[in-house]
Amino acid sequence: MELTRRELVAAFLGSAVAASACRKTAPREPVPGALVDRVVDTGHRLRAGPLPLAAEAQPVDVLVVGGGVAGLSAAWRLAAAGVKDVRVLELDAEAGGTSRSGKNAVSAYPWGAHYLPAPLVDAGPVMRLLREMDAVTGVDDQGQPTFDETLLVSEPEERIFYRGEWYEGLYLRAGASTEDLEQLRRFEARMNAFAAARDGRGRKAFAVPTALSSDDAEWTALDKLSFAHWLEAEGFRSPRLKWLVDYACRDDYGTTAEGVSAWAGIWYFAARQNGQGERSEGFLSWPEGNGRLVHQLLSALPPGQVEPGVLVHTVTPGPDGCRVDAVEAGTGRPRAWRARQVVLACPRFVAAHLVAPWRERRPEWLGAFQYGPWVVANLTLSEAPLSRGFPLSWDNVLYESRSLGYVVATHQRLRMDEQGPTVLTWYLPMAGLDMKAERQKVLSASYGDWEGLVMADLMPAHPGIASRARRLEVMRWGHAMVRPVPGFLWGPERLAAQESLGEQLHFAHSDLGGLALFEEANWFGVKAAERALKGLGRESPSWL
Structure with missing residues (x-):
């Protein structure tokens, strides 16, 4: 049965937003835009049955499967150690995972994570990355790093x-x-x-x-x-x-x-x-959010090392390495590699479909990993929104809504006397405990539904925002974040999932840390790369 507008808003954003949004208002034209995610459809091909195999496998020293923050961090660590024969395979059209970003004529903007808390100590791989970006200005008397003020919110x-x-x-x-x-x-x-x-x-x-x-x-x-x-x-x-x-x-x-x-x-x-x-x-942020950190990781890699649009479907460990089978997402052409070392930098629920032995015997720890869906929308405005009370801020939260509100992509350059065009990045975590039902809600809603939800959420706080809205783009993340449910972070399953399979297959992803954060993905990417270095017989001081 099709929901009424009020029922739709209440189901996603809560009854308070529905009551406010459904008061009588002047008719408005829908904001033009689109659903921009595609990877969910491609990724589900893993469940569709056997995929074709290539006749020959290309040799490679290290193959990284997954071009999110964990996979890019692994490749970054390998590049710093001088390993040149590395390939990074990414299913999506571009790397970055949930730290991806976009850009239009007004501004760059995030498609997921939008900030990095400034580290407290001058150690670890995240600090190394920030130094490569020239984001660190020094260390204070207490030993805490200091940062470029233009990057602090x-x-x-x-x-x-x-x-x-x-x-x-x-x-x-x-x-x-x-x-x-x-x-x-x-x-x-x-x-x-x-x-x-x-x-x-x-x-x-x-x-x-x-x-x-x-x-x-x-x-x-x-x-x-x-x-x-x-x-x-x-x-x-x-x-x-x-x-x-x-x-x-x-x-x-x-x-x-x-x-x-x-x-x-x-x-x-x-x-x-x-x-x-x-x-x-405080917080380090950029218009494109953590997409700026992704760009830094990519800049450290040789041109062409990251290959997008490749769907890996089977990783088969052997005595001298792993065979990795894939198809090109666009053409369906089969590809294969024979890798001395593999870093599998994808979520556990995906890894369970890829690792050949796990298809025969499902890992006991797999059921402990649970993932919640999110929706991120970028709304381009011809002018900054009007509001009553405290002025427009970087982070703008709606008390009575289930959304997280929005961040302003142009915040660092806006001044009180400068009310030009901007982009608002709106976030909605689907927070219900039944994650499968929440995922179905996310994927079943049309662009028109999402347009109505975003505007229903924002219009009560911003009179006239509909007349300033120029374009809305919506990204659905079906398995966006691992959830640290009770008993998971310090349970045996998460620790067991971190172990390499033999001496050639190593794992990396933020879900291994139990929290879907940049620091966790970066840490486990570097850790997996250092295990691969050991497998190649290369000695290198640890960054961890």
């Missing part, structure tokens, strides 16, 4: 829309009771204590990446219960605090506090700060 950073007015920050202080504010203060104090906590070996209880965190039971026991359960047990019941926590979980993990472990929830608030509530120097 400028003020105003954040605002929140509630009942007709925009307010500063992400916590709704307007109308907050004394008890609300006291619970916020107590919650922040607890998170600061978690951030300062160290184990007997000096490791942070909650660190970036997760691999550097303490594995002491005192902390890992928090992984066994949901963040929502922990909040209730600790007496954190303020609706405004619970909204803030749910927003944080939806932002980084794609679901609410009910669907993530307490360890993951605390990690969000504690891992990237110094124990005094300070989140390093």
Whole structure:
């Protein structure tokens, strides 16, 4: 049965948005645009049955399967070690995965991740990458790196829309009771204590990446219960605090506090700060978001090393390497490689379809990996949107919506007296606990549905925005983010999935870290590359 407009908006964005959006308004013309994702259709060919095999296999030292951040990080590490015979195969038309970006006449813009929290310590592969970008200006007296100020998000950073007015920050202080504010203060104090906590070996209880965190039971026991359960047990019941926590979980993990472990929830608030509530120097961002980091990784690779439009369907380990079979996504022509070392840089649910032995015997750990869908839309405007209250910020959040609101691609160059054209990047995590049902909702909605949803979400906060809208493009990510559900991050399945298969097949992806973040993908890409280097008999000091 076809949903009414109000039912559609309520199903995706909640009843408050539906009530606001469906008040009588003047008719408007739909915003022209399109659904721009295609990879979901190509990727489903893996389930369609046997694909053709090439008669001959091309020899290669290292084959990287997957051109997302993990795969590009592996190739980047191999290039730095002087390994020249490397190929990176990517299914999509361009590399980058969920850190991809786009561009039009107004601005570049992200198709997924749009910022990188400034690292707290001057170590690790992410800092090495930022130095290659000339983003690092030095190290302060406390040993913390400092960054190019033009890359740090400028003020105003954040605002929140509630009942007709925009307010500063992400916590709704307007109308907050004394008890609300006291619970916020107590919650922040607890998170600061978690951030300062160290184990007997000096490791942070909650660190970036997760691999550097303490594995002491005192902390890992928090992984066994949901963040929502922990909040209730600790007496954190303020609706405004619970909204803030749910927003944080939806932002980084794609679901609410009910669907993530307490360890993951605390990690969000504690891992990237110094124990005094300070989140390093802030956020590093570019108009294209983390697409800028993808471009840097690509710039370190020889021309032609990354080959897009290649659907790998079988990886067969052998005594002297792996045979990798694929077809060209456009023509269906079979291709094959004989690789001494393989880095399989794709999600676990894809890897299970590719690795030949796993088709016969499904890995026991596979069921522990769960992935939530997202939708990202880029709306080009002829002028910056009108609003009431606190001024347009980098991050603009709608309190009563299930969306995350939007970021402004042109924020770093906009000034108060400069209200020219801009691009708003709108995010909707499909946060329900039934991920299959959420995925079906995402993929069944038409462009017209998404156009109506995006505009219904934005019009109450921005009078006249429909007349300024010039084009809308929508990207659907069916398996966008691994979810750190209770028991997953410190369970045996995630650790087992990190192990190489023999001495030739190594794995990399953010899902191995349990959090769908750039730092995790980069870490596991470098780790897999260093295992491949060892397999090639090359000695190289670790970057980890």
